[in-house]
Amino acid sequence: MAKYDFREIESRWQRTWDERGTYRVPNPGDPGFDDTKPKKYILDMFPYPSGKGLHVGHPLGYIGTDIYSRYHRMRGANVLHPMGFDSFGLPAEQYAVDTGVHPAVFTERNIENYRRQMKAFGFSYDWDRSVATTDPGYFRWTQWIFLQLFSSWFDDELNKARPISELVNELEAGHRSADGIMWQNLPVADRRSYLDSQRLAYIDEVPVNWCPALGTVLANEEVTADGRSERGDHPVYRRPLRQWMLRITAYADRLIDELDLVDWPESVRIMQRNWIGRSEGAHIVFEVEGHVSPIRVFTTRPDTVFGATYMVLAPEHPMVDEIIPPAWPDGTKPSWTLGIANPSDAVGAYRMATSRKSDRDRQVDERQKSGVFTGTFALNPLNGERIPIFIADYVLMGYGTGAIMAVPGQDPRDWEFAESFELPIIRTVQPPQDFDGDAYTGEGPAINSGFLDGLDVAEAKSRIIRWLEINGHGEGTITYKLRDWLFSRQRYWGEPIPILHGPDGELRAVPEADLPLELPEVEDYRPHASDDENADPTPTLAKAPDDWKYVEIDGIRWERELNTMPQWAGSCWYYLRYIDPHNDAVLVPPEAERYWMGEHGVDLYVGGVEHAVLHLLYARFWHKVLFDLGHVSTPEPFGRLFNQGYILADAFQDERGVYVEADEVVEVDGTYTHKGEDVTRVYGKMGKSLKNSVNPDDIFIEYGVDTLRLYEMFIGPLDTSRPWSTRDIVGVHRFLQRLWRNFVDEETGDLLVSDELSTGDLQVLLHRTIDAVTRDMENLHFNTAVARLFELNNALVSEPLVPADVASVVPRLLAPLAPHIAEELWFRMGKAESIVTAPWPVFDENLISVETTTMVIQVNGKVRDRIEVPVAITESEAVALALVSAKVLAHTGGAEPRKVVARLPNVLSIVV
């Protein structure tokens, strides 16, 4: 008996590969390292090890990178293909709160489970290089990078980060001033706060999303559109808080410009550009009637300033209180006042009304513009016109200067506001003749604009900016949507921020020698939750024992920073640690870093598109800082990015819309029931929220790993989402069964391989398959690679014995896709070395050509006949053959061709 016993074959080879260390790869300088080989660094986005384990949808990308890695090993590359765990995060902490089990214990258990599941997929990871972000030996270096950020500043002139000690040197030498003040003239305390304000990691008071019920601030992406926490649906409040910030905005231009250096999906590059939101324009300074300090606005359309007929401040704008007069001035229209007797009360009432609005309320308001007059006028610097100053919530404090000049003629929002408040509208760009809309935002010559009249928009912009700068009324500028990165969390299960606070507010880095700064034991992991929105966000680490919280240095008591880092921190640099994960002397040794990250960084990075902005932007930012400081050798971390799709599956909802376990649903004649109740079929991403997960273990038992791998690759291109259908798996399983029977006699176990080489059509097919599969491997087109192997395998069914050349090639072409069966056949054919490092087959160009082929004959563009012709046929021969074809004659009526187009030997097109 020698049936295809996939369970035995797969478990035996997985064990063997593990024992032999087949997938271990040495670093430069290590024994066994071969520096004549090219390198490939092939990386997966590492997972958060959840308690639920993997379902069949998770490893789609991992299968893809595994195939690509195996292919490149066979092509003779040194392949770095590691896997690790992004193991800090809220679920572990919540589990600890619920069960009393320490997050570290829970995390370790989940990691072990993940590792076991991934090994069962036969992935060729070098597990010796695995990292977990929660390991002290790992987060020691996360903390170290934080200290690099803390100890650096951004030199705008050189457009790069530099050690802050160099700033101090330049200040002391008088080559620079501190905001215009000579260093020597600055009091010592001010020197310190000036330096602190320059660091890439700094403390600032900023408006944050504070969720008292969860007891932490949240990132914007953790807050839903209606202003509640994504986790738990608790209210979230905007309030100013002193928090750690990272100066990612300093890198805004490089983060945009250097996207040109990478081979990424265009959609992701656009998403990053939009997220950074660079817009070029100008600041324009408007004098305020009766006041000393002017108001500065940002606009992308300085060319339209002659049409600025009013001005709007955000309700929270700090200037508002200064400029409100005691009474409404002359010229106040009734519609501007909310019907309230004086400006102060009107502004107060408007603020009350809008501050209670959540972001969603502002949206479903259908963009109805509301606002109120402040009672004060500004002066248009170009034409001296008095223009009323309003506050309105359509102007946001968080963007630009929180103040705008309103040009209703060119801006739809301003137009709408102007109409409801009876404000004048002046067009400053001539719309085309057929334009019948309101605000015109397109191109055209300037009108009603004094010295700008007749200029097109671009020219008018540069002319007015020059005028503003010469006359001291403003300057060209650039603003960004990107904000600095709010980096502190009040949670327990994260990296402690390694900073000490002195009694007088001095900040000091924990000495490198004291890293890692580990988390203290606490009795209660619960965050300091409260239902009082005014409660101070107290970090969970405030519950740490005093001997952790306080450090005595030279008789002075320093307090530890009690905030922890957000979950993004550890994933910002893990790809560097894989290079030498156990090195406790440096983050990454330079020689190995230059080898593995050489040229373009990671050669292939595969993961879900949901990380298009956050993780990928944060990681690029950290990498650039490390690059500036000389710790890495490439400006970009990930040379080539690929987004895999998702596995989708049917899901089922009961009458209340609640999801029910999909594998308990039964179908009878197109209707679906769950425990007797009718349910509705829907469709979505596989996962626990839709209760439609398929456990890979079930598939392994019934069909084996190779089948599952092939199936997931076969059902569609790697970058598109595709539906899971357990029914369809049999197709690929049959393929492997058939392949086995082609090679092995199931009765005797004898190999059915001959000594003869293939000839004729089979030989041509063999070499064409090598060619096609090779190209598919390069392009990650694994679905068509599988299909090619199906075809070749089907051709073998009619052969009594597999010809020797075919027998040598087929397992090797299959090895990246279905490594276990390929290794087994290779072994049975008597090969001493593992197929993992067997050379990838090369096709023979001379053997893919055939002598005859099918020529299509078209008459007036329609296919009328197909005839077998020699590939070397000439045009006159082809035409002669075509004109005697009965099928062709039926359509030409024997007429002479008026025109002949030949793409020989495949197509002959005749026009009559």
Next chain:
RNA sequence: GCCGGGAUGGCGGAAUGGUAGACGCGGCGGACUCAAAAUCCGCUGAGCGCAAGCUCGUGUGGGUUCGAGUCCCACUCCCGGUACCA
């Protein structure tokens, strides 16, 4: 609204401007079997036709071309991102 991406048989999907639907699932018919499963063979876009064959056919409508799923213009719908960003 704006920015991306997409739409091909019953289903998943293939197709450097050159034979649309490779490959697989499902379906139909047959072989083997007492029977079933497994396996093997054949057919399987739609319509018309006894047949040879003909007509139609890649979301819709136009266009370029000897020839368009593929290129161009206009539109519909679906998916993703983003949203009062001045």
